[in-house]
Amino acid sequence: MNDMVLFGLLGPLRVRHGGTEIDVGADKPRTVLTALLAAPNTWVPTEAIIDAVWPHARPPSVRDNLKTYVWMLRGALPGRIEGRPGAYRILVDDHELDTRLFEHSYLEARRLLASGSPAAATTRLRAALRLWRGEPFTPLDSDHATTEAARLRELRWRSREALTDSLLATDRAGEAIRELQAMLAEDPLRELTWYRLLVALDLDGRRSDALAAYHRARHHLRTELGVEPGRELRTVYQRLLITEPALTG
Template structure:
């Protein structure tokens, strides 16, 4: 079985059958349990999430039992044991290793970070690419009570895209890096490190004018949105690109005079 939360909530069962849970309350119960895999979740927490901003009805406790019953019938047993366990005032969803896509992302990210620490950038690119391939849309789409966890995962995806671009750049795969980072800065323009890596990727390709234009765009958005000036990394990338652009201009002018 596979639990997919990196997009609309889905459960992939035996034989490739896909359960799309939609936006109902049973889906919210499952989403809440999936945010705490293999951990006990208090009934009060499930109730607050299930009714979210509305007041829970007097029948909430009975309703919650119904939603759990529905989920137990949806999720196949594991070696004769229900996937959802209960104890007085609490529930727990048993998730096996590799079954939750968000968990697999965390594993890929950990291996990528270890690879970067060891300067094994090709391995890092592979792990980061595998992690990013698991996204299908906005995490927990359609589950308002999961907004905080969704936001955390969106931020994680941005960091992984940034790290992918940096690893591609470290490998000298400047075209791939420029593609990755151009898309990222368009989607998330406040990522200063992504801008710095983009400037360096464009500079490394000899695209000095585009590199300087990227710096100007970064400087503008940082000033407008955050009220800050470019940091040391971004400024250094700009200075290198500017120096290369000036050298290219001087070389061209000298060649023209000689001709």
């Protein structure tokens, strides 16, 4: 395989070698490349690629067009794209995909946090989250890409929650609170995120704000889901009401 290339899939497709952007063509060849990178080192059926590039109407010359786009991509990325009857695949290493780098950094940060190294975990998590530039696999529209993008978005959320845990463990409650508030502005139905916010506010000496946050959480859950807060959230609320010492989670 040729020198390392970084393929950016956590947002619009970006391909770089060193600090230089590699031109991989206009929209359709970029979609072909994204479809291949969504299943790296795996034979992707020609029909699946065609469906991704032409989701609505196929031109009569669709197969010739696809061959042209693959030829263009092979010129931009020598030695990377292989073909066989009815399928193509792209050869990449895990460390060349920002999706894999993100997952590896998240798992390593979790290990660091569990082993009592929250400062190192914070550094890892911030680096992992900086890899995100937008929606994964843009502009690819396929069942596989949709499923994988949803999985990665959930992992990003967990990374942000883990970041707040590492910040709290290093006495940086204010930073954790700001991150949790930003997360809940995006999705106010995450009970565990509300739980973390209540704990962080209490650790920051803001018990009245923590109680108010519980009532906001309850309002969202009742209004939008028709349910009451779960046991964990109710328990932390009760502990706040009896003014125990600052919660530790």
